Amino acid sequence: MKYKLFSVLTLIFLFSLTACRSDKKLENEKDIAVFWVNAYRSNCDAGAGTKNCLMVSDADQWSDTLSYTYFYNAIEGFEFKPGYFQKIKVKVIKKEANNLPADVSNLNYKLIEVIQEKQDELFQLHGNWKLSTLNEEPLDGLDDSPRLQIDLATQKVYGNNLCNAYNGSIKKLDATSFHINSIAQTRKACPEEKQDLAKNYTRALLKARKYALQEEALTLYDLNDLQVLRFIKE
The missing domain is CATH 2.40.50 (OB fold (Dihydrolipoamide Acetyltransferase, E2P))
Known part of the structure; x- marks a missing residue:
């Protein structure tokens, strides 16, 4: 009788110990x-x-x-x-x-x-870029040039086209594709000598569908693989 009682108490103890350890494990997992x-x-x-x-x-x-x-x-x-x-x-x-x-x-x-x-293979795109070439024509002799900021965290672009600040959403971005969905910009008065450059830059940016990275340079191409914009990293 004593042996049976001892066996029962031992089983109860072991069961309680196991349950306690299980509860502790669940608590630790949480x-x-x-x-x-x-x-x-x-x-x-x-x-x-x-x-x-x-x-x-x-x-x-x-x-x-x-x-x-x-x-x-x-x-x-x-x-x-x-x-x-x-x-x-x-x-x-x-x-x-x-x-x-x-x-x-x-x-x-x-x-x-x-x-x-x-x-992240796209990390090199992230950051600030300064325009150096528009439609394969170098921007020589200018005091300033349009800027592009690519924010991969928000999948957006920001910048200034010399006349207005702009922003847009990235529609497609992968190892070779770069496509901006649309661009919204401010409407400030702009010197006449900068207006054409600002308009052509914005149009070219919206045409971009592909890109290539070479060291500190970013080149954007249209659907026909024609170079539309080239930037240098800032």
């Missing part, structure tokens, strides 16, 4: 997050103003169609690398909610490991 960090930061609204935020996706596998959301917190021990997608594992630490401001997160994040890194 404290772990895995996500992809985009190769670019982006400006985000941080309540008291704007800041440069990481962008993350909780997808398991990387693809060039991932959707990213702003990540407002810092990640202790994590080094952001511009031009690299990084899959990371982090520990999520809940802070005491007492006396925390309403606009402050109650979570801290600490890097456990970088699981995978993938270089």
Whole structure:
């Protein structure tokens, strides 16, 4: 009888221990997050103003169609690398909610490991460019020239055509294709000697369908493979 009672108590103890360990494992798993960090930061609204935020996706596998959301917190021990997608594992630490401001997160994040890194092949396009050639004619003797900013994080372009500031959305961008969907621009008064250049530049930018990168130069081509614009990196 005593032996049976001992056996029953032992089974109950072992079951409780196993259940406790299982609960602890589940609790620990909840404290772990895995996500992809985009190769670019982006400006985000941080309540008291704007800041440069990481962008993350909780997808398991990387693809060039991932959707990213702003990540407002810092990640202790994590080094952001511009031009690299990084899959990371982090520990999520809940802070005491007492006396925390309403606009402050109650979570801290600490890097456990970088699981995978993938270089973005389009990274060289990202940034600011200065026009050097329009329709195969060099812009010699000008005090200034149109500018193009390519923002891969937002898939938009910005710039100035010497007369007006402009912006537009990128419709298609891959290893060889570059196509801007449309352009919106300001309507400021412009010196007559700059008007033709500004108009021709904007038209050429909308004609662009392909591109080539050579060191610090970006060349845009139309559907017939004719060069329409050439820029140098700033």
